[in-house]
Amino acid sequence: MHIVLSGPIRLIIAAVLVFSLFIDGAGYVYRIANHLPLTGDVAGLPPNFGGWQLYFHKGLDLAGGTHIDYQLTNFPAGQSRADVQQRTIAVINKRVNALGVNEPEIRGAGTDYNRITVDLAGVTAAQAQKTIGAVSKLVYTKWVPDAKVTGGPEPGYKPQLTGLTGDDINSASATIDTTGVSWVVNIGFTSRGATLFDNLTRDNVAACPGDVNTSATANCPQRHLTIWLDLTQQDIDNWEDPSYAGKVTAPYDPGCLATQAAGTVCGKFLTDPITIQEIPGGNATISGSFTQQSANDLATGINSGSLPVDLVALDVTQVSATLGAEAVKLSLAAGLLGLSIVVLFMILYYRIPGLLASLALLFYAGVVLALFKFIPVTLTLAGITGFILSVGMAVDANVLIFERFKEEIRAGRTIAAAVDAAVRRAWPAIWNSNGSTLWTCAILGFVGPSAVKGFALTLAIGVLVSLVSAIVVTHNLLAIVLISSRFRRASLLGVDRVRTV
């Protein structure tokens, strides 16, 4: 126990305190260091210290946004469920990115890879569901002459649906080609797709034969097979309007399609490769000047035409940003009010020790908040409640020590002896009682429903820090302050009488 009172421990405590305050006030540290105004929006926040983004990660109920739990059904047979889940997540990610969401969170969950959880800040539930659940359809077109077409990628030609669609594609993936240098996208067709594709590519080559690399005549529009998402016959009927054709030929834009107002035309184009030769066998490769990124994007684009599974929304939560901000304000007010009441009570009831415990409590609050930023813990309403409640728990350890302290004083010990004995004898009770709370937190964290997990985590962090705060910080403060005889008076210690040595 005496090691607790040693110099190195005191140094560590001081260092932890300073470090915590640095993290708590990271925003202000950054502003001061860069001579920026202390209030208002400035660039570069939240500050990034060597890769650590130090700010409070707010859950959706505080930040506002939409949370959806999806059930995955109709898994394709014969594929690894984990892969299918990952692919679905990639597709959702791609679609969500089009919405421009800040830090979207899309996680796999569920036993047997059958759930996906989506958290999108600042998006309404309707928008989110429309974007994610959109059933976009991939179509292949070939080009047919139409003298009236003046715009679009191939003047004089318009696309024609070929009957080959996303349903005929098993999967698309980005890989490095056999030379090991360039990125390509491989497409695998179903048996029906393979036959159709074979016929289409044979027609392509027959339309203007020759080697596309050497013969200029071989590179005619009819030799291209174009991939679109959601291209309809109606779009094709409008091809003679050059501005319409131009807009449709813009890159595929799921965000535009999700929020499409009447009269707007969204980009639906994916890629327009030339057919080098007839491709039998059901496997095609699209090559070109791909980077890893663009190859992946194209593969995801092709795949997103066909989500590998069906998505069923199990629950949807939409919280407006104003309600979230309100909740933050209210819970902060509640926390401050609670903390002040506790501090006031402790000082009135326990006098000097109460004051010291209040200081320890501020240490505790500073460290816990720093941990929230550092780990980082995503704060939700329930999580903040857990934190506020843990203030009460933090007080308990102090109360245990002080009540014991009074007993030891009554039993006739000197003050220093009483402090030491109080901490030592209160320890089993503190440890056992907080241990049972930690145990409950652990069970909540593993078994509880997701809303409860945040609560369990913050409460557990609070309980752990409160143990340190009471045993180490309060103890040290008591030992330091009570060296001075000025404070060793019964009235200041909240006891009846003090033994003088």
Next chain:
Amino acid sequence: MSELSDVKAEEQAADIVPEGPAKVPDKEAEPVKPPKVRRLNIIGRRNLFFALSLIIIVPGIISMATHGFRLGIDFAGGTELTVTFANHPTLPQVEAAVDSENANGSVIQTTGGGYILRYPPLTAAQTTNVQNDLQGKLGPMTVAQILEVGGTIAGETIEFSLLAVAIAATGLLILLSIWFHNVPGGWRAGFQFGGSAVAALLHDVFVLTGIFSILGKVFGLRIGEIDAFFVTAVLTVVGFSVHDTVVVFDRIRENLRVSQRLSFEQVVNLSIMQTAARSIITSFTVVLVLAAILIAGGPSLQGLALALMIGIVSGTYSSIFNAAPLLVVWRKLQPVR
């Protein structure tokens, strides 16, 4: 520091941790005794306190059995919209508008002047239709929150919650039996300590759930609604209840070692008196914090704060008036050694 060496001398006498009673030192060397504690005979009046608990628990259990709970959206499933209207329509106006949709919706007015609209599970398109319909009938509407909970999730939340309580109780029983098996009497005594603590814990859970069943169903109050937050509260109370009981039990264990002359009943009573101040002060401060949340924390946290408050008051009561007396009764029925 001369005072520190002074402690050591005393501690050597007082702080021995014996496995058996034989090693306990001469008690005259222990200056802690006899502590000046008011002699309230709690153990002697235990039947009174058991009866008091039953007065609260029995109606609660009857209410739970006959009425069940008022279920929040988390458990009932469905779609819930929290909205405010720019034109401030009255409750009957909103109700009329919702009724005319024929979507089986119901309306609750909130304290802030907004409304909570509840429907059976709606699809995304239906939710949009409902919103457009209301805007058309009642003017501009701000949607603060939309919750949609399908049957699967609602069922899982209930399942997980029950599972969590069961695992927590079992786990705590084992944990406490291990912690307390070093009291005189060994594992059987340890199990008695653990069992009594878990009984007090179940007492608190029943008090809390019973009161909420009565509040929600008998009085029809919205604060008595149970949701995921309520589950959080119950599980926190589980932790807190044991937390409180363990402090008392820990003192009993300590006193059993140092007070060989006292009967078990006397030791328990003494320990209760020694820890009562701490139990009440701690609960009091936690209740103060909760009162702050109840007043300032906004509607979404009020139910949670109330539940925690009931649970914590009950937890303190049960640790003083139920857990320790129960331990005495158990010892009488099943003596150790």
